[in-house]
Amino acid sequence: MKKIVLTGGGTAGHVTPNIALLPALQAAGYEISYVGSYEGIEKKLIADFNIPYTGISTGKFRRYLDPKNFSDPFRVMKGFVEARNYLKNYQPDVVFSKGGFVSVPVVRAAASLHIPCIIHESDMTPGLANKLCIPVAEKVCCNFPETMKNIPADKAVLTGSPIRAELAEGSKLAGLNMCGFTANKPVIMVIGGSLGAANVNKAVRDALPKLLEDFQVVHLCGKDKIDNLLLNTPGYKQFEYIKAELKDIFAMADVVISRAGANAICELLALKKPNILIPLPAASSRGDQLLNAASFEAQGYSIVLNEDDITTNLLVDKVHELYFNRQNYVDAMSKSHQMDAVKTIMELINEAADKKTN
Incomplete structure (x- = not known):
């Protein structure tokens, strides 16, 4: 059985697309696990679906002056170590990230273990968390045609956002x-x-x-x-x-x-x-x-x-x-090509998981 780790959090918008993928992942026979922050909204939302949940330390990446800018990098480093230990033990075939600051240590830890990562950018321009993940991602799913020019051409895929069936x-x-x-x-x-x-x-x-x-x-x-x-x-x-x-x-x-x-x-x-x-x-x-x-x-x-x-x-x-x-x-x-996001993203996930398996 193939294994997948889902990650993303901080707001409901960084979680609901992951939830929308669950039926297709389960139908495809994936063993699913979720990695999020210790007590973020993602933990509450995922609890309804009986998906194993692992919490890690996380911090926010700010573009402005704040006293927490001095402490949060240490929280992120702790999260990276926690995520890496978990991934090394769980050994997933692929990671799918919906973004948010908790996703950064997970994606970077997965990349350090040569686990392929698919990430999703909802907005027109990538947020800071996804900008830190794009360099190590296998593919970057986008909602808007205009976003494609901000992503390396060999990684960008116009998918739209997964919607609950x-x-x-x-x-x-x-x-x-x-x-x-x-x-x-x-x-x-x-x-x-x-x-x-x-x-x-x-x-x-x-x-x-x-x-x-x-x-x-x-x-x-x-x-x-x-x-x-x-x-x-x-x-x-x-x-x-x-x-x-x-x-x-x-x-x-x-x-x-x-x-x-x-x-x-x-x-x-x-x-x-x-x-x-x-x-x-x-x-x-x-x-x-x-x-x-x-x-x-x-x-x-x-x-x-x-x-x-x-x-x-x-x-x-x-x-x-x-x-x-x-x-x-x-x-x-x-006429949109962004409507069947679940199907398109599942194809990317399967391709990445097959590559890892082979």
Whole structure:
């Protein structure tokens, strides 16, 4: 039986693509293990899947002055030793890394043991952790065509991001019933996210009176962001967070308003959902969402609105424009080479594992 070690963590976005790969890896007969930080979010998320988990020491690589810059390199070195000892004992055929700072000691330790590594970069430009891993990686999976020029040509592969298969298996009727919506009025799905979504939430709620004239709105607004004054508004349903039923909400949605995080927009692409993207402004991020959104707009997958430019009338006009031209966006997404990421990444993993075995 072939063995694979998955790694990645720090945020859910560095873990969920690994989770999306689990069914395919299990079907292919891999023995799977996960290496993450001692108590990071990855440990909590992986616990649901009965995958053996090993924690290592990790530190953050900062581009700015911070007292921890003096101590974190020692944590990373400790993590490298811990990862190397674990990998030497476990002897995997391949390592797959989704990034985040915990992945650096794992990938570098694997390379020192001549274990092939496949890494995945979600954003347009590689983050610092992946930049440290690219030199020793066998292949680098990318979400965007524009990223390819930042990666050595013999390593870069346009794959898209692995999406959980169950997201495509939702029931529109179940979604309508859960929200108390009717089947004869189109549905807007709003994904604000749990962080940095206050402005998206406000823009949608300010536009609600006009939006509800022609649409129903289901709003995933984030933890503690329910507006109690709008609880009984007909045609408007709010949720802080949805897990198991998310597939039904997607199935019900005709169009989507979303932030432009890489995993979120790759889900929209895989599900072929026409969308308006409102990326986090550069002041609130390293600018990756702006680049992600620009790429999707250039490929014909999305309409992009800058947060600072949004007015009620502009948002309402763009929603109508998107809805009436929705088939054009579906057609563009249907031609994408980034939709079957699990299949493409599995081919890379199998190729690397076979090379190690032989």
